[in-house]
Amino acid sequence: MSGETAVIGLGQFGQAVARSLASQGQAVLAVDNDMDHIEAVQDVVDVAVQADATDEDALYGLRLEQMSVAIVAMGAHSVEASILTTALLKEMGVPRIIARASNELHARILRSVGANEVIDPEQEMGRRLARRLSQPSIVDQIDLGNAELAEVEAPEAFVGKTLAELDLRNEYHVSVLAIRRGDTVEPNPRAEVQLVSGDIMVVIGRPEAVNRIAALA
Known part of the structure; x- marks a missing residue:
């Protein structure tokens, strides 16, 4: 799975990221614990898996350490889950972890537990x-x-x-x-x-x- 990107969390932002990557020809593994979210992208990404990303066994079962990039795209309502998922990905040895933050404190914590890059979609939209x-x-x-x-x-x-x-x-x-x-x-x-x-x-x-x-x- 080298060269593949994992998108974890398929809310509106995560779905947009997964669809955009797929449209550019990127190999995408999409992960979410909500089957409705999985069904929304399963026809456009390579693989869509229903799984709880905070479940260590489930995450290890996806072999994400073989990915080139993992994007933790969970929203503001899932701050704790995004932090735990980021920490697990770091522990697994994923080479590049990009995580979505909802505020500056969240961003600092994400960096401290292993995120290589942290993005704030609203701030990024304003800059663009x-x-x-x-x-x-x-x-x-x-x-x-x-x-x-x-x-x-x-x-x-x-x-x-x-x-x-x-x-x-x-x-x-x-x-x-x-x-x-x-x-x-x-x-x-x-x-x-x-x-x-x-x-x-x-x-x-x-x-x-x-x-x-x-x-x-």
Whole structure:
């Protein structure tokens, strides 16, 4: 199951995460103790399992230590469960644990018991909205600390040129991970791919480098 992502907790947020990952071609294992939540995503993810994530035996039975990432997506009504689940995942040796926090105290506790990353969806939504208003060419972005993963509209100056001609790694210090053209996504695009108007580039680089690209649009 290496390379697979586990999404634990399938409320509105967890379902959105699971669906988004699946739509991008990611292998997803979805876990929740509510069968209604399982049924809501079982047709779009690889595996959906009804299980109590706070039950140590049940969690170990899922072999989550073989996952690349586990996302603890439980909501504010399940603070204790999210902390216990995060601690169990850490004990199991899951290499990367991303946990949802409902407030700053919750976030500190999640980090202390083993979360590598903690997110607050409401705060993140506010930051993204502000960013999109200030830089409309950035369709979406994820803060990775010293780097940023972003979907950026191809600037007009890039249209008609190949990735080889643009040489974005050397000229702008960003890497192009994928190109979204309408409903089609081309991961790891070839150097001879020519950009057309409306293309969305998925790039990664330092925030200032991504901003330089966005400012051209």
